[in-house]
Amino acid sequence: MTDTPRPNALEALAVAPRARPSIYPPQFAQRVAGREKRALGDPFGLKNFGVNLTRLPPGCQSALRHTHATQDEFVYVLEGTAILITDEGETELRPGMCAGFPAGTGNGHHLVNRGAEAVLYLEVGDRTPGDTVIYPDEDLMAVLGPDGWAMLHKDGTPY
Amino acid sequence: MTDTPRPNALEALAVAPRARPSIYPPQFAQRVAGREKRALGDPFGLKNFGVNLTRLPPGCQSALRHTHATQDEFVYVLEGTAILITDEGETELRPGMCAGFPAGTGNGHHLVNRGAEAVLYLEVGDRTPGDTVIYPDEDLMAVLGPDGWAMLHKDGTPY
Numbered sequence: 001m002t003d004t005p006r007p008n009a010l011e012a013l014a015v016a017p018r019a020r021p022s023i024y025p026p027q028f029a030q031r032v033a034g035r036e037k038r039a040l041g042d043p044f045g046l047k048n049f050g051v052n053l054t055r056l057p058p059g060c061q062s063a064l065r066h067t068h069a070t071q072d073e074f075v076y077v078l079e080g081t082a083i084l085i086t087d088e089g090e091t092e093l094r095p096g097m098c099a100g101f102p103a104g105t106g107n108g109h110h111l112v113n114r115g116a117e118a119v120l121y122l123e124v125g126d127r128t129p130g131d132t133v134i135y136p137d138e139d140l141m142a143v144l145g146p147d148g149w150a151m152l153h154k155d156g157t158p159y
Numbered sequence: 160m161t162d163t164p165r166p167n168a169l170e171a172l173a174v175a176p177r178a179r180p181s182i183y184p185p186q187f188a189q190r191v192a193g194r195e196k197r198a199l200g201d202p203f204g205l206k207n208f209g210v211n212l213t214r215l216p217p218g219c220q221s222a223l224r225h226t227h228a229t230q231d232e233f234v235y236v237l238e239g240t241a242i243l244i245t246d247e248g249e250t251e252l253r254p255g256m257c258a259g260f261p262a263g264t265g266n267g268h269h270l271v272n273r274g275a276e277a278v279l280y281l282e283v284g285d286r287t288p289g290d291t292v293i294y295p296d297e298d299l300m301a302v303l304g305p306d307g308w309a310m311l312h313k314d315g316t317p318y
Contacts, residue, residue, distance in 0.1 A: 008250040009243060009258040012235065022284040041204065041233055044259025048231040048285040049208050051257075072207040074200055078237075078280060084168060091167040098210075100203025122235060124283050126207040 006045055012053045015040060023149055024064065025159040028138065031061045040122075049126040056082065056119040064113035064140065069132040073101040073125045075111065080119035082111040093121075102127070108136040165204055171212045174199060182308055183223065184318040187297065199281075208285040215241065215278040222272035223299065228291040232260040232284045234270065239278035241270040252280075255297045262287070267295040 018035040022029045031086045038053040056062060062075075065085060076098040084091045084099055089105045089127075093099060101109050113119045133142040140159075142149045174197040181188045197212040215221060221234075224244060235257040243250040243258055247264045252258060260268050272278045292301040292308075299318075301308045310318045 008245060008247055009252055009256050012255055012257050040235070040257050041231070041259050044229040044233070045261040045264075046233060046259045047261065048287055049233075049283065051233050051235075051259075072200070072205040074203070074205060074208075074283075076199070076210075086167060088167055093168055096171055097168050098171050098199050100200050100205045100210075102204040102206065103168050105204075107255060122281065124208065124210060124233075126285060128207055 007043060009039065010036060010043060012040055015043065015053070017055075023142075023151060025140070025151055028064055028140065032063060034060045036111075047127065049124055052123045053078075054121055054123050056080075056111065056113040056121075058116055058118070060113050062123075064135045065108040065110040065137050066133050066135045066142075067101070067106055067108045068103045068125075069130070069134075070103050070128040071126050071131045072103050073109075073123065075099055075124075075150070076122045078120045080113065080117050081115045082119045082121065083114055084109060084111055103131075106134070106136075106150055108134070156159065163202075166202060169199065169201055169202060171197060174202065174212070176214075177211075179187075182301075182310060183311055184299070187299065190221060192229055193219045194221070206286065208283055211282045212237075213280055213282050215239075215270065215272040215280075217272055217275055217277065219272050221282075223294045224267040224269040225292050225294045225295050225301075226260070226265055226267045227262045227284075228289070228293075229262050229287040230285050230290045231262050232268075232282065234258050234283075235281045237279045237281065239272065239276050240274045241278045241280065242273055243268060243270055259263075265293070267293070 015038040023033050034057040036055040041051040077093045082093045086109045131144040141152050176195040192217040195214040200210040236252045245268045252296040252305045
């Protein structure tokens with residue numbers, strides 16, 4: 001906690017990108033290399049949900065394809081074109097388009113930038129406790145505990 | 160509940176605006192007349208938070224100035240210029256700017272469109288139960304119960 005005064009408003013792109021690297025095991029981290037996330041809710045003291053302004057350079061993925069047990073997610077594309085991949089296949093997301101991923105469906109999703117320009121989008125996720133993330137295409141799961149996320153093999157052994 | 164299949168993605172502006180009128184007592188409802196809200200999270204089955212694409216024509220307010228007891232709020236401006244009014248005064252919100260309003264501060268906020276063009280913005284709010292909304296400038300409060308919002312005078316008597 002800091003005593004930084006809360007701003008009244010922010011230019012979203014002027015917020016510093018998150019410095020923390022991906023918590024994926026190294027064999028997966030390359031897929032999200034270059035991804036930038038600017039946390040927009042935290043500077044205002046929001047606690048119930050997070051909002052990121054996320055930038056994917058060409059060739060970058062938003063995340064490994066995944067599904068949450070208890071937390072909902074939502075994305076709104078501002079610039080560029082992303083390919084949304086779910087169990088239903090591929091859907092093009094252009095500026096002004098949005099998609100939502102309710103908790104508990106088991107239907108994995110991620111965004112992939114196959115275009116020549118960066119994709120800029122807003123992503124919202126709540127902070128319901130007890131979340132688990134399943135990555136249907138990999139031997140990987142993430143469990144949210146009191147000290148943050150633990151990355152595990154699907155048999156529960158740690159990476 | 161309906162059996163409408165969930166979309167993979169949506170053009171946000173193609174979502175039909177909410178048909179329900181404001182629940183404000185008539186003497187206040189005029190201030191938000193013309194406001195359009197498109198619910199973007201509900202069609203995907205999101206439950207933990209809501210996302211609206213909201214359009215304020217010139218002269219329109221987002222809401223009466225208000226503060227939530229348990230629910231956080233966030234806004235991101237897409238088009239037009241809104242004036243954010245809080246206890247700190249007025250702040251201009253231009254496209255690409257955002258603001259967040261944590262629960263429980265008592266610091267009321269709203270957006271006012273004093274420009275010549277419409278303001279288009281995204282607003283996010285979670286659905287933490289037990290919420291109460293206080294309108295610091297009016298004899299008005301709203302209490303969230305099992306049947307929805309009740310609009311009350313500050314002494315607890317209903318409108």
